[in-house]
Amino acid sequence: MPTVSKRGEIMPASPIRRLAPLADEAVARGVKVYRLNIGQPDVPTPPAALEAIHAVDRTVLEYSPSAGLLSLRQKLQEYYRRFGIEVDVDDIIVTCGGSEAVLFAFMACLDPGDEVIIPEPAYANYMAFAISAGARIVTVPSKISNGFALPPISEFEELITSRTKAILICNPNNPTGYLYTPAELMQIRDLVKEHNLFLFSDEVYREFCYTDAPYISAMTLPGIEDQVVLIDSVSKRYNECGIRVGALITRHEKLKRNVMKFCQARLSPPLLGQIVAEASIDTPADYMRSTFMQYLQRRNFLIKALNKIPGVYTPMPMGAFYTVASLPVDDADHFCAWCLSDFSYNGQTVFMAPASGFYTDPGLGRNEVRIAYVLEIPELERAVEVLAKALEAYPGKKASDA
16 A cells, blocks of 8 residues: 655644534534634624625636736735835735745745744644645744743744744734734844844734734834735635635745745636635725724633633733633643533533644643634623533543642
């Protein structure tokens, strides 16, 4: 029998989706599952986006240009300008979701064996994309005790080698919800400038920052204009995860040429998805404000409710729609699986993402979970009640909490 690739064998399973079969089995048993594991917003997609689908009157659904529809890229240029991001249309390359933007950034910037330094916990798929590119992820742990703030820059500098090619940040952060301060962003800027590195900046949650300060994009940091690679997606801000449209933005001319080779190899981003995305950019401000306020209210409720459960702690996230919580359990991976396979309260249970999958160090995140507040507050309230009951019943409590 032929053997499969080692690359596939070392590819990590998704901490977000790998327990889905257990959730499906729970549903088949008649259990109501509160899905807090994945950033799939429940807020309705903008009406203009849905209308754009119904208005499609093409007789042929053809390939689009490999860089994306020009009209969409022009709309994106206008959108970025609202956030002080000044780029040319040719700096914007449309991708099949933000995920492809990350993959193409890695493939176009990194050779096999090159290294990317990332604060962790970090979005789990970064590791998968690095493996696909033959690159190596090097992590700097942040701590729940200080809200997952940026680790000291000295810890980054200690990890820089001749193979280091880039720093990657997600801001606001997935999975922690942390929002980097202006001072932290300037520290990162100084680091990449001094060591001549790329800065990959995943900014797909920029619409959801719960502070009064204006959002600061890495694209606006002075002195590293040609070193920043911006990762973007319409999935989260317009609640359109299924259309798979994102963007890679860079002013680096040679990098753009590299990326375009990969774009041409995959031919075209989704035509219908691009039509929907273009229509979405004209979404009225009141829709965006309403969506923002829903997440803000959910965040405020959830964090307060979680911290009332004995032994549970989560910091206040300042962006995105996730939080990482520490639980009084010996193994959050086992606990999350147990909630789906062996537990229910009044016919209900919770589906959370074990945080260990967002770390590369197997010793970190063992008692932490990521929770996405993508349900309405009444459902979040019931989910928190179920979680509290699960923690009371779980046989694997920490010894000090038993």
